[in-house]
Amino acid sequence: MTGHEYGRLAYLGLLALALVLWFFFRDRTRLGLKLQYLGVWALILLGAIAAVGLWGDIRQTVMPQQAVFAEDGRVALPRAPDGHYYVSLDLNGVPTRFVVDTGATGMVLSRNDAERAGLTPDQLIFRGQANTANGMVRTAPVRLESVGLGPFTDRNVRAYVNEGEMRTSLLGMSYLQRFDRLEISNGQLILER
Known part of the structure; x- marks a missing residue:
């Protein structure tokens, strides 16, 4: 990655962090529920990343062979x-x-x-x-x-x-x-x- 791409990635990371912090501190009364939602979304994102990364292996396993x-x-x-x-x-x-x-x-x-x-x-x-x-x-x-x-x-x-x-x-x-x-x-x- 180039320096420009690292800068863009850092900017997007800071923007995401600001959105998450705003979401949590906007209404502090339901903080526990918000943490549960955050955990669910993190697991969904992690699952999607794993599926994309392993797709080639999964496809070779289930694809019929000669x-x-x-x-x-x-x-x-x-x-x-x-x-x-x-x-x-x-x-x-x-x-x-x-x-x-x-x-x-x-x-x-x-x-x-x-x-x-x-x-x-x-x-x-x-x-x-x-x-x-x-x-x-x-x-x-x-x-x-x-x-x-x-x-x-x-x-x-x-x-x-x-x-x-x-x-x-x-x-x-x-x-x-x-x-x-x-x-x-x-x-x-x-x-x-």
């Missing part, structure tokens, strides 16, 4: 609150989160995910181009030794590394076509082989 049904040869991906479907794949043995993108032609890795999967950033040659929602970006073609999803493992999988900034890697149709069936039903994306 389910693998190995005996049936299928994977069920729940729709996330943002409306997308996310899947965790093992790239060269490293768990990596993808957003399923049926509008993407190929599997597109962020630079961070590519590096985590063992692809050396210095050896990437960005000679391709892709047209994205953010405009044209340069891409580097790569081959992944293994891509695993539950009981399914594919070898020598073609992918691309995006030179631009990406929060999450994209799982496009080149990988999704390896499945016999893709179905969206009851808030789930079902992949089946």
Whole structure:
């Protein structure tokens, strides 16, 4: 925080203190009742702060996760609150989160995910181009030794590394076509082989 922000915070704190003191000393006959009200409001404020601070953990706990049904040869991906479907794949043995993108032609890795999967950033040659929602970006073609999803493992999988900034890697149709069936039903994306 800057000095200006600290000053603003101090001003607001003094203003709140003045309002609380005015509230209490305006009518001293019901001081006990006012203290009870102040305690209730303090607990409500504390609860709200705790809920906001823990929301990410709470959401991860109650949000459905991807389910693998190995005996049936299928994977069920729940729709996330943002409306997308996310899947965790093992790239060269490293768990990596993808957003399923049926509008993407190929599997597109962020630079961070590519590096985590063992692809050396210095050896990437960005000679391709892709047209994205953010405009044209340069891409580097790569081959992944293994891509695993539950009981399914594919070898020598073609992918691309995006030179631009990406929060999450994209799982496009080149990988999704390896499945016999893709179905969206009851808030789930079902992949089946």
